[in-house]
Amino acid sequence: MDAQALLCRILFRGLVEIREEAYMIKNKKIFHIADLLHNLSLDLIDGTTDQAKFDGILAELRVNAGHTGVDGWLEHVIAAETHDHS
16 A cells, blocks of 8 residues: 555544544534545545546535535635635
8 A cells, every 4th residue: 555545544544533423422513524524535545636536526525515514614615725725
């Protein structure tokens, strides 16, 4: 396993643990954010630079965020990141 894949797996496991802890303490917002993001790291493992794949992942992330009520959080993060790095 290369370093990129290992880092993605570490991020995945950390987010799963955060999700579990949030569930146990009944923190719905943190649970849904961790649930939304934990598989994202696995989607990025292959090291692709294909912009269409990233666009598809982002679109799916937005849809899933809407299903769990964290779409406002996600859009705020996207706006902040695109503003800060433009």
